[in-house]
Amino acid sequence: MAPLGVFGIENDGLNLAVNLLLLFLVVLWLALVFWTYMDARRRIADPMLVGCAAAASLFPFIGTVVYVIVRPPEYLEDVRERELEIAAAEARLHSIEQLGCPYCGFDIEKSFLRCPSCLRRLKEPCNVCGKPLDPRWKICPYCEAEVGSGPPAARSSEAARRQRPRRATRPPARAPAPAQGDGGSQRTAERAATQQGQAPPSSDRPHTAG
Numbered sequence: 001m002a003p004l005g006v007f008g009i010e011n012d013g014l015n016l017a018v019n020l021l022l023l024f025l026v027v028l029w030l031a032l033v034f035w036t037y038m039d040a041r042r043r044i045a046d047p048m049l050v051g052c053a054a055a056a057s058l059f060p061f062i063g064t065v066v067y068v069i070v071r072p073p074e075y076l077e078d079v080r081e082r083e084l085e086i087a088a089a090e091a092r093l094h095s096i097e098q099l100g101c102p103y104c105g106f107d108i109e110k111s112f113l114r115c116p117s118c119l120r121r122l123k124e125p126c127n128v129c130g131k132p133l134d135p136r137w138k139i140c141p142y143c144e145a146e147v148g149s150g151p152p153a154a155r156s157s158e159a160a161r162r163q164r165p166r167r168a169t170r171p172p173a174r175a176p177a178p179a180q181g182d183g184g185s186q187r188t189a190e191r192a193a194t195q196q197g198q199a200p201p202s203s204d205r206p207h208t209a210g
Contacts, residue, residue: 036057036067037054039067040054042075111132113125126140126143128140128145
C-alpha cells in the first residue's frame with residue numbers, strides 16, 4: 001500500500017516537495033523564535049518582558065512580526081554609551097562653568113588669582129600685563145612676554161636714550177698766532193692787558209739817543 005500523502009496528495013514527488021516545504025517552515029519558525037529571544041535580550045532590560053517576547057514568537061510568524069513592530073529602537077549598549085557621553089559632556093560643562101578651589105572646594109573662576117574663601121594663591125599674574133597665567137605656560141598668550149620676565153621699563157628707557165638726538169660739539173676756538181718779531185709780541189701783550197683792565201707792560205728795551 002502506498003503511504004497516505006499529506007493533504008491527500010498521492011503523488012510521491014509532490015508529496016516529497018510538500019514535506020520539504022513543511023520542514024523548511026518549521027526550521028524557519030524555530031529560528032525566528034531563537035532570534036526574537038536573543039534580540040529581546042539585547043534591547044529589553046526587564047527579564048519578564050524578554051520572556052513575553054519569546055512566548056509571543058511561539059505563534060508561528062505572527063508573534064515575531066508583532067515583536068518587530070513594538071520592540072525598542074535601540075540596543076541596551078547604545079543606550080548606556082549615550083548616557084555615558086551625556087554624563088561626560090555635563091561634567092565637562094560643569095567644570096568649565098564652575099571651577100573649584102583645589103584646597104577648599106570653593107567655587108572660583110578662571111580669572112581668580114586667589115581663592116576668596118581660603119585666600120590661597122591659585123595662579124601667578126603676568127609681570128607685564130597682569131593677566132592670570134597657567135603654571136604650564138612658558139609665555140603669556142596675552143602680551144607675548146616670557147613667564148618670569150620683568151616689565152620692559154629698562155628696555156624702553158634705553159631705547160628712548162638711543163632715540164635722543166646727539167648734540168653737535170663745537171671744536172674749541174684756536175688762539176690767534178702771535179706776530180713775528182719783538183714789536184708784534186709787545187703790541188699783542190699791551191692789547192690783552194688793556195682788555196683785562198691792567199696797565200700795559202713797559203718795554204725793557206733801552207732807548208737810544210737820537
